Amino acid sequence: MRQTLIVLGAMLFLSVSASAQGPVGAGADSHPRTRSGPHPRTAYELTNSQVSLGYQFNRINLTGSPFDTNGLNASFVRYFGRRMGAEAQVGLGFGNTGATTAPPNLTAKSVFAGGGPRLALRGHGPIEPWVHGIVGMEHFRFSQTSGVLGNNTALAAVGGGGIDFRFNPRASFRVEGDWLGSRFFSVNQRSFQVVTGLVFNF
Numbered sequence: 001m002r003q004t005l006i007v008l009g010a011m012l013f014l015s016v017s018a019s020a021q022g023p024v025g026a027g028a029d030s031h032p033r034t035r036s037g038p039h040p041r042t043a044y045e046l047t048n049s050q051v052s053l054g055y056q057f058n059r060i061n062l063t064g065s066p067f068d069t070n071g072l073n074a075s076f077v078r079y080f081g082r083r084m085g086a087e088a089q090v091g092l093g094f095g096n097t098g099a100t101t102a103p104p105n106l107t108a109k110s111v112f113a114g115g116g117p118r119l120a121l122r123g124h125g126p127i128e129p130w131v132h133g134i135v136g137m138e139h140f141r142f143s144q145t146s147g148v149l150g151n152n153t154a155l156a157a158v159g160g161g162g163i164d165f166r167f168n169p170r171a172s173f174r175v176e177g178d179w180l181g182s183r184f185f186s187v188n189q190r191s192f193q194v195v196t197g198l199v200f201n202f
Helices: 002-021
Strands: 049-060 067-079 084-096 107-120 127-142 151-166 171-184 187-201
Touching: 049 084, 049 107, 049 171, 067 107, 067 187, 084 127, 107 151, 127 171, 151 187
Parallel strands: none
Antiparallel strands: 049 067, 049 187, 067 084, 084 107, 107 127, 127 151, 151 171, 171 187
């Protein structure tokens, strides 16, 4: 009887120890690893395309005495890699020549449209600097249409760069500064522009 109790006690002890340890492979590592889903998008993830829309300020120098215009600027960029892309840009300007023309206080309207390459440092953080060069055509229309100014269209170019500040994977805020070159009246002009606005990444 005593031997039987010893054997039963030993069997009970072994069974409790085995259940406490669990089957081979049990425990934290025994749970099947669930396949993680897609990695969540981050604010610095690269996208293929960008569309921007914003405010444009131009300091125009057509006749040697500069005047200012304010307007809208829109651009589209298609990236073909991490850094290189192709850009198309349109800018609209509205202003007044003040005392810089004769007769003075002419209403001035301008439109620029062109395209060219863009080089950007993307995917390293919330700040994305870039440079670009654009060649296109610029058209000016003044309220005095019969004089030298009137309606004129000429070859123009934009060169400069800016910084995009990422809010999230889809939206950024842009600050841009550019040199503008044009050739109206068979003379070279040098102007500049500042652009700010929103950028949508997709």
